[in-house]
Amino acid sequence: MDALVNELIGRVADKWTLLVLEALEENGETRFSALARAVPGISQKMLTQTLRQMERDGFVHRTVHPVIPPHVDYRLTPLGHTLGEAFCSVWHWAEAHLDTVAAARADFDTRD
Amino acid sequence: MDALVNELIGRVADKWTLLVLEALEENGETRFSALARAVPGISQKMLTQTLRQMERDGFVHRTVHPVIPPHVDYRLTPLGHTLGEAFCSVWHWAEAHLDTVAAARADFDTRD
Numbered sequence: 597m598d599a600l601v602n603e604l605i606g607r608v609a610d611k612w613t614l615l616v617l618e619a620l621e622e623n624g625e626t627r628f629s630a631l632a633r634a635v636p637g638i639s640q641k642m643l644t645q646t647l648r649q650m651e652r653d654g655f656v657h658r659t660v661h662p663v664i665p666p667h668v669d670y671r672l673t674p675l676g677h678t679l680g681e682a683f684c685s686v687w688h689w690a691e692a693h694l695d696t697v698a699a700a701r702a703d704f705d706t707r708d
Numbered sequence: 709m710d711a712l713v714n715e716l717i718g719r720v721a722d723k724w725t726l727l728v729l730e731a732l733e734e735n736g737e738t739r740f741s742a743l744a745r746a747v748p749g750i751s752q753k754m755l756t757q758t759l760r761q762m763e764r765d766g767f768v769h770r771t772v773h774p775v776i777p778p779h780v781d782y783r784l785t786p787l788g789h790t791l792g793e794a795f796c797s798v799w800h801w802a803e804a805h806l807d808t809v810a811a812a813r814a815d816f817d818t819r820d
Binding site: 700 | 712714716717718722727763790791794795797803808809811812816
């Protein structure tokens with residue numbers, strides 16, 4: 597079981613997965629283009645890859661609208677929402693400890 | 709502030725950081741060689757790099773023992789422990805949703 601859990605942790609503990617998760621939590625169903633704007637610094641290729649992986653893992657539902665021009669929407673699945681909730685404490689931790697980490701880095705860089 | 713939080717999230721949401729964090733939580737102060745054994749699949753180079761980054765971020769304290777042969781111990785700092793706590797919910801999530809994700813992947817792979 598440990599190896600499977602480690603593999604899943606390694607999969608979800610990923611910067612782009614977390615930022616896409618956050619954007620979908622905040623914006624609800626979102627088009628690819630809007631997601632690309634909502635996740636600072638992500639390339640088109642990385643967003644495509646991340647969304648595909650999240651869809652495969654069951655975190656994201658993909659809807660293709662057969663209109664002209666066709667467009668694709670993404671939204672979180674119930675499983676995706678549970679992952680978002682699990683990471684809430686990590687987001688709060690990051691907000692609460694920004695300065696402590698910055699101070700540790702400054703101290704390390706002067707020592708090093 | 710968002711960019712700083714995203715950067716820190718991107719830093720800590722990292723497979724090897726999480727696995728080293730977990731190993732230090734479970735084993736307390738640990739030598740490099742023992743850590744290498746406790747984190748399955750990690751290379752010497754990656755463990756060195758991850759520990760150095762965790763030390764810089766203030767999550768890990770490094771003690772060099774000036775004996776013959778010299779050895780180095782690592783342990784979590786109080787800040788490191790708070791990060792471990794923040795990720796508890798993610799570990800529990802992974803254990804609880806292993807099967808759901810496996811089923812989603814199997815379904816995606818047959819559809820794809």
